[in-house]
Amino acid sequence: MKKVIGLAFIFLAMTANAQKPKDKVVLVIHGGAGTILKENMSPEKEKAYRLALQEALQNGYKVIKNGGESEDAVIEAIKVMENSPFFNAGKGAVFTHEGKNEMDASIMKGKTMQAGAVAGVTTIKNPILAAKAVMNNSAHVMMAGMGAEEFAKKQGLEIVDPSYFKTEDRWNSLQKVLEKDKEKMELDHDAKTQAYVPFNFVDEKFGTVGAVALDVKGNITAGTSTGGMTNKRYGRVGDSPIIGAGTYANNEVGVSCTGWGEYFIKAIAAYDVAALMKYKQVSSQEAGKEVIKKIGEMGGDGGMIVLDKNGQASFPFNTAGMYRGSITQSGKIFIEIYQ
Ligand code: ASP
Numbered sequence: 001m002k003k004v005i006g007l008a009f010i011f012l013a014m015t016a017n018a019q020k021p022k023d024k025v026v027l028v029i030h031g032g033a034g035t036i037l038k039e040n041m042s043p044e045k046e047k048a049y050r051l052a053l054q055e056a057l058q059n060g061y062k063v064i065k066n067g068g069e070s071e072d073a074v075i076e077a078i079k080v081m082e083n084s085p086f087f088n089a090g091k092g093a094v095f096t097h098e099g100k101n102e103m104d105a106s107i108m109k110g111k112t113m114q115a116g117a118v119a120g121v122t123t124i125k126n127p128i129l130a131a132k133a134v135m136n137n138s139a140h141v142m143m144a145g146m147g148a149e150e151f152a153k154k155q156g157l158e159i160v161d162p163s164y165f166k167t168e169d170r171w172n173s174l175q176k177v178l179e180k181d182k183e184k185m186e187l188d189h190d191a192k193t194q195a196y197v198p199f200n201f202v203d204e205k206f207g208t209v210g211a212v213a214l215d216v217k218g219n220i221t222a223g224t225s226t227g228g229m230t231n232k233r234y235g236r237v238g239d240s241p242i243i244g245a246g247t248y249a250n251n252e253v254g255v256s257c258t259g260w261g262e263y264f265i266k267a268i269a270a271y272d273v274a275a276l277m278k279y280k281q282v283s284s285q286e287a288g289k290e291v292i293k294k295i296g297e298m299g300g301d302g303g304m305i306v307l308d309k310n311g312q313a314s315f316p317f318n319t320a321g322m323y324r325g326s327i328t329q330s331g332k333i334f335i336e337i338y339q
Pocket of ligand 1: 239
């Protein structure tokens with residue numbers, strides 16, 4: 001009798017499982033990692049951030065739900081955040097030392113391993129669209145500066161005056177860092193070499209945006225877009241447009257990073273997640289955690305979003321906060337900001 005009850009129990013458990021397939025995550029996004037503390041955030045500001053993240057998730061989700069491609073879902077989600085002044089991408093991008101907005105973006109499709117990126121662009125309204133155009137309509141993977149802008153124009157993308165990207169908040173952040181810079185110039189003067197450690201660009205918060213989507217065909221795409229880091233100089237390019245560093249996708253996993261780009265480049269952060277999964281046979285969650293731990297040990301900070309082919313999402317970061325969210329197959333939304 002006991003045996004029969006036991007078998008019936010196992011059967012019931014199995015059918016319950018069969019009836020309830022896992023509600024896979026189909027889209028994950030981030031709006032940057034950094035010193036994002038609840039005590040510095042007004043309820044209104046937090047609400048506005050959450051609304052923007054929600055809109056990005058919903059716009060991307062619509063694509064997936066209608067059977068569209070992960071590539072388009074990533075584009076739709078990132079466009080919302082590029083058009084919002086809250087994030088450090090598109091409108092709202094941070095300023096360079098010279099007071100300009102120079103943006104980077106990249107995208108990679110897991111199915112074909114095609115990739116596209118732009119760096120240091122100043123007039124393309126949505127840099128992620130330019131990255132997509134490089135991927136789909138050129139023989140190259142990365143275009144920079146004026147060349148990238150000329151290509152975007154020829155591709156019929158919207159071109160705006162550089163003043164479009166300016167926001168008061170970002171301008172004030174630059175002024176604050178420039179003040180600190182002045183102090184630092186004196187502090188860091190090296191008497192032996194007569195050289196100055198030239199600048200301070202550790203931002204109070206980052207704010208890059210990114211998305212990874214998994215479509216009904218099981219194809220994964222990842223994308224990232226940023227204004228870089230406040231007070232950057234000399235045509236500095238971060239990790240965001242570098243395939244393997246800021247963005248990576250094969251059809252096992254997709255990754256988009258945010259944080260102190262120099263460290264993410266040296267760690268080849270996004271690719272390292274895929275490599276750890278393949279060579280060490282660890283889960284996507286463990287792989288992401290390990291890479292962020294390594295970046296911390298190197299002295300860097302930031303975070304990443306990771307989504308694998310099973311719809312398993314994770315959001316490892318080593319900063320006070322990271323704007324992040326996900327949406328499942330059935331439309332369930334998760335949004336979080338702090339640790
Ligand atoms: N990773 C970006 C960069 O270094 C910055 C960020 O994520 O906010 O350009």
